[in-house]
Amino acid sequence: MARPLSTEAREKALAAAQEVLSTDGVEGFTVDAVAKRSGVAKTTIYRHFSSGNELLINAIDCMVTPFPTPNTGSLKGDIEEFIQSVLPFIDDHSMQRTMMGVIAAAASDPELHRVHQEMMQLRMTPIKTMLELARGRGELRPDLDLDLALDFVEGPFFFRKMIRNEPMGEKEIRAFAAMIIHGLEGA
Amino acid sequence: MARPLSTEAREKALAAAQEVLSTDGVEGFTVDAVAKRSGVAKTTIYRHFSSGNELLINAIDCMVTPFPTPNTGSLKGDIEEFIQSVLPFIDDHSMQRTMMGVIAAAASDPELHRVHQEMMQLRMTPIKTMLELARGRGELRPDLDLDLALDFVEGPFFFRKMIRNEPMGEKEIRAFAAMIIHGLEGA
DNA sequence: TGAATTCACTACGTTGTCGTAGCGTAATGA
């Protein structure tokens, strides 16, 4: 082996892939576009990634970052903090497009489905931890189904921003948190 | 005018378009596929629809049907009935795929965006009516923000089924309804 | 230094989709 594959070319390609994903969405994602944008030759891209689809998957994998587990001492504070921390991320329109595209495409492509599952788990884990902590403090009933509670915490927020594209300010965040708390406590 | 465009060809094409949409998703939707499936010649399809995209939009338009407004006399009953009526529809995997595909594609295509908006409104209206009825009966506070409540009713359900693909039985439906009620009342 | 290999570049063949043209045939209105 005289010359190893340069990590620089790989990273430039991945970075450009993420950019293309943001601006053109999953359906506009092409190897040609990534090559043009990155300055890395298409042939070189194929040396690093066996197919366009694998490039896509790796790019998505790099975009996914876990959220920190909120820990303010009370469930109400935790939920508000959680929404606050996710909001700027989810408010980005191109990110919305990318996420929805991945979710939709995951229905057809088994590899993307795996990525989708990972994404979900990464996002759900801190929420679940948050709920377990609250239960430990006695803020929630011990027999509460945490799996359902998960949907209850994330669902309204997700639906409003991703599906209905309605705005969400401080007032709405507090209202949501209050409703969620009451719902979980009363269950 | 010697011979009008046959409604039969149009309807056969539309029906096949819906089938293709179900089996192959939005990304697999092509005029050729519809032509092959319907038995209607591609050229004929173009006589009825100015473009493949217009065929797609018309097909989706035909698929969307409004849900009846639940009216059991109590909000709890209404919510359970609502979930019950939507469940079989949303449990259909191909329908899930189609819907998510439309939502994702709507981010790029303004015409699809319009269809998406119509779809949403058609679905949200009965829920809003249901909430207004409950408020009229005194089951909800008069100052409740119905727009937020909408997300609160639909969100958890949507998130669980469409995004996380988790199962949902009688027990979960009742648990959801109970949580939603408590959340709305406590807000 | 020198052999090997990656890199960028251009170009190609393949495939799939779009929308259209031309052709006979069949159906409809005047």
Place this chain on the structure above:
DNA sequence: TCATTACGCTACGACAACGTAGTGAATTCA
């Protein structure tokens, strides 16, 4: 009846994306 028009069929040109070949220059290991 008969002119008109839709129908199905086959084929085509345009275009975009895929993945690959070949070239010369640059880089790295031995």
